[in-house]
Amino acid sequence: MLDTIDLDQRRQLIERIPCRVRVPDDWQRSLEAEGCAASQANEFRAGMRYRVVRRAVVQLYGSLPAFPRPEGYTGAIVQDFSRHGMGVLYHEQLFPEERLRVLLPSISVEATVIRCRRVAQSCYQLGLVLDRDYRLRELLA
């Protein structure tokens, strides 16, 4: 079961699973800036988004009846997160209401897609809402 995947296994998965996202050049630079402009806070304030770039692995589950998804893991790039949301770059379009698990080195979180915007070919920006609120240090650890 995925819930029992420990830190080492998550790290191995993230290293092993290829990421098919093709980030365009002009986005590459914006991905390099990390942190939060507002403060050096080590905890989320209301509405605060923290910019961070992390390789991650996504597992889709609970797909929609009309859009079945193959089982398995796919590489992705976490772009930012807030207390209850996450921005992720993915290689294909996902639909609102699709459910997924995002495996970071630090933690595995469950989330629902609420929006998807095309950035470029093989690069889609997903807006996720997390199943529960997280603390910044849980996500960054």
Next chain:
Amino acid sequence: MSDKKLIPISLATLEPSDALAWDLYLLPRDSNQYILYRASNYPITSSDLEKLVASGITRLYISREQRASYQQYLRDNADAWLNNSAVPLPERMETLNQVVTGSLSESFRKKEAVERVVGQSSTFGRQTAAFFAAEPILFEDLVRVLQHDYTTFAHSANVCFYSVLLAKHLGFSGDDLAQIATGALLHDLGKLEIDPRLLVKDNRLTEAETREMQKHPTLGFRRLCRQDDLTAAQLLMVYQHHERLDGGGYPVGLTNDEIHPWAKLCSVVDVFDALTSDRPYRTAIADDIALGIMHRDANTAFDSEMLTCWTRLISTSDAN
């Protein structure tokens, strides 16, 4: 009976029956005095109906309060009156439009459960597709009977009829036509969750209001996406009908082949109906001017083959 309390119904929609639920009135030729023709719960036979037709009567009248009951009767008997070739085509088309807009307006206003709206749309989708597949329907006949106001249900019904007409001429199969009709009826369902004040605002929307309005494809998709009686293509009509080929659309910004063909088709007739209907902030634009505007966006917003086919359909009608 005062004429203000009566509404006309098409004789063609009545089936011989042991009893109808409403009193039927008649307006004799050369008279403006309505008379009771048949009291409710009194049988009406096929020879009664034939005699009326023979005497040149095409309409009877019922009390306005009984409109809902008559609408229900029309829904229950749609297969019979739609396929009755003795009734002129425009009359059947007009009745179909009244039934579809009447039912949609009812269920949209009541915010009925999504399962019921989908079920009802599927029935109308199937009936509309079968009717359009069987009859030589022309744009000019169709456009005459449609209501061109800005209400979501009138627009949805128009987009349904236009979509089926275009899909038929593009060579889609009968099964596809029924599914396309249903998807088109549902394409703007998400607008039910948008502040109604935005839908009727009589001047330009602010940036924030535009962003709010642009949520409707996603809202509609979220509402419908767990319905296992809808196909992926139908859901994509709801989700992608505001995408543009050049990637400048919403909600995703997809391009060309990433947009489902049914969504591209929906987009052509959706914009056409929007331009040629009265809106709170402007009056309707003539068909040829609307097409001129749309052709500027051929290949950037619209699939040019579909737009050309739609233009040809309209031009043929104009020539007639």
